[in-house]
Amino acid sequence: MDRTRLEAFSDGVFAVAITLLALNLTVAGPGLQHQLYEHRWSFAAYLISFFVIGIIWVNHHVLIKSIAVVDRTLLFLNLVLLLFVVLIPFSTATVAQYLPVPNGDVKVAMALHSGDVKVAMALYSAVFLGMSAGFGLIFEWTLHGNHRTVPLPPKAHWPARLRFVGGSGVYVVAFVVSLFNAIAAFILIAVVAVYYIVERTPTSSAAAPDSPDDAEAV
C-alpha cells in the first residue's frame, strides 16, 4: 500500500478543515465597522487555528515522507489525528462565540475570566492537545518495526520523544492555564504558533527533509 492516497485523503481533510474555519466568520446588522471590531477575538482565533493547522500539515508532510510502510495501523492512527483536526473549526467557532462581548472593554475583561470563556478555551486547548497527541502516536509508530525508510538510532528515540512531549506539553499547560485565565492560555497558544513558524523554519529548512528534527509536533 503506497502513501499516495493517505496523503491525498489527509490533504483533503486539512484543506477542508482550514477553509471551514472562515465559514464561522459572519457579521450582520448595521454598524459594520463596529461589528468587525467586536469580532476581533473571532479573527484572532481564526488566525491562530489557521496557522496551527498549517503547521501540523507541514509536519505531517515531513513525517509521512519518512515512512517506508503504510499499513492499517498507520491508517487508523492517522484517522485519530484527523479526528481532532476536523474538530478545530468547531472549537474555534466556540471560542469565537464566547470570547467577544459587545459592550465595552471592561465587560470584555470580565468575560475573559468568566466561566464560559474558560470552558471554551479549555475545549480549544483540548482539541489542539488531541491533535498533537494523535501526531505523537504516528511518530511513535514510525520508531518501531522498520517503519522508517531511514531508521532512527535507539539513543535518538528519547530526545525525539521529548521534543514531541514538549510540543504536546504546551497544550497541556494551555489547558490548565485556561481554567484560571482564558486570555493567558489564548496568548500562550498564539506565541507557540508564531514560534514554530518564525523560529523553527530557518533551522528546519536547512536540515535534511526526513531528519527527525524536521518532524516535530505542535
Add this chain to the structure above:
Amino acid sequence: MDRTRLEAFSDGVFAVAITLLALNLTVAGPGLQHQLYEHRWSFAAYLISFFVIGIIWVNHHVLIKSIAVVDRTLLFLNLVLLLFVVLIPFSTATVAQYLPVPNGDVKVAMALHSGDVKVAMALYSAVFLGMSAGFGLIFEWTLHGNHRTVPLPPKAHWPARLRFVGGSGVYVVAFVVSLFNAIAAFILIAVVAVYYIVERTPTSSAAAPDSPDDAEAV
C-alpha cells in the same frame, strides 16, 4: 482509463464528508459546560460516523487497488457508494438533533424510546446500510470479467460475499433494532466500528494488501 482520478474524486468526497460531520456540532447560549454535556449524544454520533467513514475509506483504498480496469460501470457503482457517504453528515445531524434531550436523565431515557428518535436511528442505520450495499456492489463487480489484477478463485467467491453480507447484515440488524430501541441500535453500530478498527487491523495488516481478506465492507 486509470485509477488516479477515481481515487482523487473519491478521496475528495470522503474528505469533505468526514469534515462536514463536525460542522453540525454547534453550541450557543450561556452555560457552555452544561451544554457540552447535553450534546454528548451529538459527539458520540460524530465519533461513530467519523470512524465508519474512515473504515470505508480504508476498505475503498484496498479494493480499488485490486482493480485492473476502470470502466463507466465502476464509475457509476462508485457514485452509488458516494451517494450514501455524502448523506452521512445529514443522517448524523438528524440523529444528533433528536437524541439529546436537555431536561434531565429520565426524559433522555424516555426520548430514546419515543417515535422520532427511532425514526432518526432508522435513518442513520439505513444510510450506513446503503453505503455498505454500494461497497458490496463494487466488490461484486470486481469478481467478474477480469476486473481484478489478481483474480479470486470461484470457490472463494461465496466466502468473500458472505463476509460482505455479514458487514451489511449488521446494518440490517441495526435498522430493525432501531424500530424497537434506538439506543441499542446506536450501541450496536458503535461496537461494530470499534471491532473493525481494533480487532481486524492487526490481522489485516499482516495479510497481503490486495488479498480479499483485506477488502471487507463495514
Add this chain to the structure above:
Amino acid sequence: MDRTRLEAFSDGVFAVAITLLALNLTVAGPGLQHQLYEHRWSFAAYLISFFVIGIIWVNHHVLIKSIAVVDRTLLFLNLVLLLFVVLIPFSTATVAQYLPVPNGDVKVAMALHSGDVKVAMALYSAVFLGMSAGFGLIFEWTLHGNHRTVPLPPKAHWPARLRFVGGSGVYVVAFVVSLFNAIAAFILIAVVAVYYIVERTPTSSAAAPDSPDDAEAV
C-alpha cells in the same frame, strides 16, 4: 503545463460541490417521519443533482484525458464549467425550498404550478444548461489546433457537436417546459440523468476510452 493540477482542482470542486448538496438537507421539529415525507422533493432534487454532477465528472474525466495541451484558454474554459457546477448546490437548495408544501397533496399540486416553483425550476434548468454549455465550450476547444492527442477527423466534428447540442438541448427544453409546468421539467431532467447512467454506460465502456463517443455532455 500538465493535466495533473487541472484534474486535481476540478476533482476538488466536483467533490466539494457534490458533498455540499446534502448540506441543504435538514429536518427539524417534531414528527420526523412526516417531515421526511414532506421533504421528498428535496431528496429527489438531491438525488438528481448528485447524479448530474457525477455524470459530468465522468465525462470531464474522459474529455481531459483526450487533451494533448493544457493552455490558459483551456484553464479559463474549465473555470466557466466549474462556475456552474459550483452553483448546483444553490439551485438544488432553491428547488428543494420551493417545491415542498407541507399542507396536503392538493396544495402540493397547486404549488407545483404556481409562479415561484416555475422560477425555481427554470433556475435549476438554467444552471444545468450553463454547466452543459461550459462543457460544450471545452469540447469545441479540443476540436481545434492540435489540442487532442488523437485528432478527430473534420467530418466527425458536426456529428460530435450535434451530440453536444443534443445534450444541452435537453436543458433548453427543460427550461422552456419549466415556465409552464415545473414538475414536467423536473421529470424530464431526471429521465435524462437515468438515461445517461443506464443506457449509455454499457456502450461507452465498450468503446475506446478517448473516442469522441465517450465524451458526451449532459
Add this chain to the structure above:
Amino acid sequence: MDRTRLEAFSDGVFAVAITLLALNLTVAGPGLQHQLYEHRWSFAAYLISFFVIGIIWVNHHVLIKSIAVVDRTLLFLNLVLLLFVVLIPFSTATVAQYLPVPNGDVKVAMALHSGDVKVAMALYSAVFLGMSAGFGLIFEWTLHGNHRTVPLPPKAHWPARLRFVGGSGVYVVAFVVSLFNAIAAFILIAVVAVYYIVERTPTSSAAAPDSPDDAEAV
C-alpha cells in the same frame, strides 16, 4: 521535499474556497423572481470572487511549476497566500449582505454610498490585496537562492516586480476608492478580473509555461 503535496493541499484549499462562495447564495420567502433580482449584487460579487480565485489558481499553478526547491519558508509563505484565499468567501458574503437594498433603485443608489457599504467594499478589496501580497511574497522568494529551475536574470527582477506591484496596486487603488464610492471600487475590481482573463490569456498561452511573464499576480 517535492511539490506534489504543496500543490495538492493548495488545490484543495482553492477548490473548497471557490465552492463555498456559492454557499452564501440563499433566497427565501415568496416572490422568488423579485428576490433573485434583489440579490443581483450578491451574484455579481460571487462571479467576481469566483474568477479572482480562478485567476490566482492559474497563476499559482504556473509559479509553483517554476520552483526547483520546496522548503519550509515556501510552505509558510504559501500559507499566507491561502490565509487570504480562505477569507474570500467571508468578504464576498459581507459585500453581498451590505450591497443589496430591497426597496427600489433610489435607496440602492443611496446605500451604495452609505458607510457600511464602503466598509464592506474596503474589506473586500483588503482581502484581495492580502491575497495578492501573499502571492507577491512567494514570487519574491523565487527570485533568490536558486529557487527557480530556470533563474531569472537580475536585470529582469525589477520589471517582474513592477508587474506584481502593478497587480497588487489595483487593489490598493480599489481600497482607497471604496472609501469614497463602493460601486466604483466594485467595478474596478471586476474590470481587472475581466482584463486578466480576456486580455492576458492569448499572450500568456503563447509564452513559455515557466517564463516570468506567465506568473503574474492579480
